[in-house]
Amino acid sequence: MIKNYIKTAFRSLYKNKGFTTINILGLALGLLSCLLIVLYVVDELSFDKYNVNHDRIFRVNEDLKLGDNKVDYAVAMPPLAKTMKAEYPYVVEATRIKAAGTTHVKKGDLTVVENRIAFTDASIFSVFTLPMISGDPKTALKDPNTVVLTETTALKYFNTTDAVGKTIVFNEKENFKVTGVIKDVPKQSHFNFDFFVSLESFPDSRSNEWLRSDYNTYVLLKDKHYAKQLEASFPAFLQKFSGAQMQSELHMSYDQFEKSGSYFRMNLTPLDDIHLRSARTGELGPNSTIQYVYIFSAIAIFILLIACVNFMNLSTARSANRAREVGVRKVLGSSRQHLIFQFLAESVMVTLFATIIALFASIALLPLFNQLAGKEIVLTVQMLTWIIPVLFAIVVIVGALAGSYPAFFLSAFQPIAVLKGKLSAGFKSSFLRNFLVVFQFGVSILLIIGTLVIYNQLNFIQTKNLGYNRSQVLVVQNAYELGNQASIFKQELTELPGVKATTMTGFLPTSGWKNTRIFFKDASLNQKQSMFPQTWDVDADWIPTLDMKMAQGRNFDKNIATDSSAVIINEAAAKFLGFNDNAVNKELYQSLGGKTELANTKLYHVVGVVKDFHFNSLREKIEPVVLKLGQNIGALSIRVSSTNLPALMSQIKAKWSGLSPSLQINYSFMDQDFDTIYKSEQRVGEIFVIFTTLAIIIACLGLFGLAAYAAEQRTKEIGIRKVLGADVTSIVSMLSKDFVKLVVLALVISAPLAWYLMNKWLQDFAYRVQIQWWVVAAAGAGAILIAVVTISFQSIKAALANPVNSLKDQ
Known part of the structure; x- marks a missing residue:
C-alpha cells in the first residue's frame, strides 16, 4: 500500500512539473538559508564551551566612577x-x-x-x-x-x-x-x-x-x-x-569615596557570556553581540516560515484543481483515509526532496559562507547527529502541515457536488491564501527595510567626519623595535619626497591603545572636579600628521621649553571640565600619590583644544582626551602624497633595512585599520543582504505560482474579455491588482514593526543615522515592483493567449 502511495504521488508530482519545481526550489532555498544561519548561531553560542568547567569560570571586572567619569574594565x-x-x-x-x-x-x-x-x-x-x-x-x-x-x-x-x-x-x-x-x-x-x-x-x-x-x-x-x-x-x-x-592617591577613605557619589x-562575568555579552575596555579580542544572534535567529525563522507558507500556499492553490480527481476516486471506491494518505505522501515527498537538496547545498556552500561570515564552521559527524534528526522532523512537520489542507478538506467533498463543478473556486475565495501572501511579503518588506537601514548606517560610518584624515596614512606598527634609532628613522623619512609629515607614537585613533589618568581642576584634588580621560603621549607633529583641527589655542611647539608641562585637550574634555568658552591657560593637576598633596602633584597648563575625533567605535560617545608632549615609539605614522606609492614604499623599506637589517618592517594603512574596527558590522550587513534577497526570491516563487494558478482559473474569463475587446494592459491590470493590494497591505502592517526593530538596533550606536521616510517608501516601492514584475510574466502570457483556445471546453 505504501509503495502504491509513493508511486501515485510521484506520478502526480511529475504531471505538474512546474508547481513541483517551484515548491521544491522555494522550500530548498528556505531550508538552506535556515541551516546556514543555524550553524552560525550555534557557533556563536558555543564560544568557550570547550572548557570542561566553563560554567564555573568567571572573569573579574572593574567598574570605576570618579566624579562624572565612568569606565567599565575587563x-x-x-x-x-x-x-x-x-x-x-x-x-x-x-x-x-x-x-x-x-x-x-x-x-x-x-x-x-x-x-x-x-x-x-x-x-x-x-x-x-x-x-x-x-x-x-x-x-x-x-x-x-x-x-x-x-x-x-x-x-x-x-x-x-x-x-x-x-x-x-x-x-x-x-x-x-x-x-x-x-x-x-x-x-x-x-x-x-x-x-x-x-x-x-x-x-x-x-x-x-x-x-x-x-x-x-x-x-x-x-x-x-x-x-x-x-x-x-x-x-x-x-x-x-x-x-x-x-x-594616598585620592586623599580619602574607601567609604568617603563611595559617599561622594564615586x-x-x-x-x-560568566565565561559563557564574554563573547556575546561583554564589550568592556580591555577585552582580549573582538567580541560579538547577542543582538546579532537574536537578529539572525529571527531571520532564520522568518525565512523558514516564508518557505513553508509558500509551500502551503501553492499546495492549497493546486488542491482546487484536484477536486474533480477526488470526486472520480471516490466514485471508484477510494476511501477518505486513502485519499488523506495520498495527499500527505505527495507533500512529504516534496519536502524530503527539498531537504536533501538543502543539506547537500549547505555542505557545498559552507566554505563560501565561512569566508563571508569570518567563521571556520565545519560540518562534523557529531553535528550531523543532531542536524539530520532536526531535518527529519522538519520533513514530517512541514510535509504534514502543507498537505493537511488538501488531505482533510478535499477528501471530505461529496463526489456528486465535485463532479458537477460546484466547488470550483477562484483566487479571491481563499482567505487563507490571501493571509499567507500578506505574511510572506510582510516579512520580506521588514527584511528589505532592515537591509536599507544597516546599509545606511555602514555608509554613515564610512563617510562621517571622524575629526582626523585617515586617508594616505601609512603606519609602521613595530617602530619601537628600532629603540634609540626610531627618531633617526623618523627624521630620514621626513626628508623623503612624497612624505608630507610623520609622527611617532603608538597612540592613534585606530590603534586601540588606551591609557587613562586622573586629573583635577585644582590643587586640592577635589574628586568632584576630577576627570578620568584618555591620556596620550604624542609629539608636536601628531596633530598636523593626522590633519586634525584646533578649536582653541595652538599645537605643541618643541621649541618652547614650557610645553613639557603643557597639555592639549579635546572638546569633550573642555566641555566636561566646564571650559567651554576658553580653556587656554587653564590648569590641570595630576596626583602622583603620597601624603603631601602639593609635593606629589604635577601641574599642567592647557595650551589648546583640538576638535573632537573618534578613537572608539561609533557605538560609543567621544570620551575626554588629554594629549601630553612626550616620547612614545610604539608606532610611526607617515602621511604620504606620492603618486608613485610603490617607489616610495621601497624607499621606506630601504631606510628601515639600513637601520635594522635583521628585522622585518610591519606596516598597515590607517584606513585599513579603521575598516577592521567595523568588520563585524560589515559582515553582518553582507549576510543580511544575502538572506533578505533569498527571502524575496522565495516569496516571489510563491507569487509566481499563485499568479499562474489565478490565470489558469480565469482562462475562460480572459478569453471572453478579449473577444469583447479588452486589451492586454487591462487584462494584466485585472490579474495583478488583487496581488498588489495584498502587497500594499503587507507594507502597511510591516513598516511600523520594521521601524521599531531597526530603531532598537540603531540605539547601540552613539552616532547613528535617522530612519528616513524614504527608506520605508523605497522598501514598499521595491516590494510592489518585484511583485508586479513576478505577476506580469504570467499575466501577460495569459493575456496574449489565443481566445479561441481559452474558450474551448476544458
Whole structure:
C-alpha cells in the first residue's frame, strides 16, 4: 500500500512539473538559508564551551566612577588573582592573562611578526581546558623565561610537536625555553593565542598596586552558585586591600569615596557570556553581540516560515484543481483515509526532496559562507547527529502541515457536488491564501527595510567626519623595535619626497591603545572636579600628521621649553571640565600619590583644544582626551602624497633595512585599520543582504505560482474579455491588482514593526543615522515592483493567449 502511495504521488508530482519545481526550489532555498544561519548561531553560542568547567569560570571586572567619569574594565589589578585564591576557600584557582602585542620571533635566519602572544600565570592550565601534548601543565610556566606553544606554532618553528627543551627568541635578544606544547586553542574561544609566556618573566606582574587595571583575571569556583556570594563580598574586599592606596592617591577613605557619589567596584562575568555579552575596555579580542544572534535567529525563522507558507500556499492553490480527481476516486471506491494518505505522501515527498537538496547545498556552500561570515564552521559527524534528526522532523512537520489542507478538506467533498463543478473556486475565495501572501511579503518588506537601514548606517560610518584624515596614512606598527634609532628613522623619512609629515607614537585613533589618568581642576584634588580621560603621549607633529583641527589655542611647539608641562585637550574634555568658552591657560593637576598633596602633584597648563575625533567605535560617545608632549615609539605614522606609492614604499623599506637589517618592517594603512574596527558590522550587513534577497526570491516563487494558478482559473474569463475587446494592459491590470493590494497591505502592517526593530538596533550606536521616510517608501516601492514584475510574466502570457483556445471546453 505504501509503495502504491509513493508511486501515485510521484506520478502526480511529475504531471505538474512546474508547481513541483517551484515548491521544491522555494522550500530548498528556505531550508538552506535556515541551516546556514543555524550553524552560525550555534557557533556563536558555543564560544568557550570547550572548557570542561566553563560554567564555573568567571572573569573579574572593574567598574570605576570618579566624579562624572565612568569606565567599565575587563581587566583587574595585578595582585587580585593571588589574593582572591588566598581569601576565598571556594575559589579553586585564579589566573591572569595579559596580551603582549606585536612581537618578532626568530625562525632560523628569518624574523616573523607574531601578534598572538600572551603573558599568563602557570595556573592557566588549571582553569582553562588546554590539553598539553608534551610537558607538565603544573610546572610549564612556573619559572621565568619559559613559554608554551600551540601545536601549530610548534610545527611552524620546529617542525615537530616535541619541542620541549628547545629555545625560541623574541625581539632578537630575549631567549625563552619551550616547556610545553598544547593543542591549538579552539576557534570558539574569546582569546586565541599561539604563545603563552610565563608571567614570572614580567616583573610588573608582582606589583602590589590596587588602583591599577591591566590583567584579565579569571577565577574557577567550586560551584557556580558561589558567584553571587563572591560578588556580595567585593565591597569589603576592596575596602580591605585598596583602602590605603586610595587614601594616598585620592586623599580619602574607601567609604568617603563611595559617599561622594564615586565608586570603585568589582563584578563577575560568566565565561559563557564574554563573547556575546561583554564589550568592556580591555577585552582580549573582538567580541560579538547577542543582538546579532537574536537578529539572525529571527531571520532564520522568518525565512523558514516564508518557505513553508509558500509551500502551503501553492499546495492549497493546486488542491482546487484536484477536486474533480477526488470526486472520480471516490466514485471508484477510494476511501477518505486513502485519499488523506495520498495527499500527505505527495507533500512529504516534496519536502524530503527539498531537504536533501538543502543539506547537500549547505555542505557545498559552507566554505563560501565561512569566508563571508569570518567563521571556520565545519560540518562534523557529531553535528550531523543532531542536524539530520532536526531535518527529519522538519520533513514530517512541514510535509504534514502543507498537505493537511488538501488531505482533510478535499477528501471530505461529496463526489456528486465535485463532479458537477460546484466547488470550483477562484483566487479571491481563499482567505487563507490571501493571509499567507500578506505574511510572506510582510516579512520580506521588514527584511528589505532592515537591509536599507544597516546599509545606511555602514555608509554613515564610512563617510562621517571622524575629526582626523585617515586617508594616505601609512603606519609602521613595530617602530619601537628600532629603540634609540626610531627618531633617526623618523627624521630620514621626513626628508623623503612624497612624505608630507610623520609622527611617532603608538597612540592613534585606530590603534586601540588606551591609557587613562586622573586629573583635577585644582590643587586640592577635589574628586568632584576630577576627570578620568584618555591620556596620550604624542609629539608636536601628531596633530598636523593626522590633519586634525584646533578649536582653541595652538599645537605643541618643541621649541618652547614650557610645553613639557603643557597639555592639549579635546572638546569633550573642555566641555566636561566646564571650559567651554576658553580653556587656554587653564590648569590641570595630576596626583602622583603620597601624603603631601602639593609635593606629589604635577601641574599642567592647557595650551589648546583640538576638535573632537573618534578613537572608539561609533557605538560609543567621544570620551575626554588629554594629549601630553612626550616620547612614545610604539608606532610611526607617515602621511604620504606620492603618486608613485610603490617607489616610495621601497624607499621606506630601504631606510628601515639600513637601520635594522635583521628585522622585518610591519606596516598597515590607517584606513585599513579603521575598516577592521567595523568588520563585524560589515559582515553582518553582507549576510543580511544575502538572506533578505533569498527571502524575496522565495516569496516571489510563491507569487509566481499563485499568479499562474489565478490565470489558469480565469482562462475562460480572459478569453471572453478579449473577444469583447479588452486589451492586454487591462487584462494584466485585472490579474495583478488583487496581488498588489495584498502587497500594499503587507507594507502597511510591516513598516511600523520594521521601524521599531531597526530603531532598537540603531540605539547601540552613539552616532547613528535617522530612519528616513524614504527608506520605508523605497522598501514598499521595491516590494510592489518585484511583485508586479513576478505577476506580469504570467499575466501577460495569459493575456496574449489565443481566445479561441481559452474558450474551448476544458
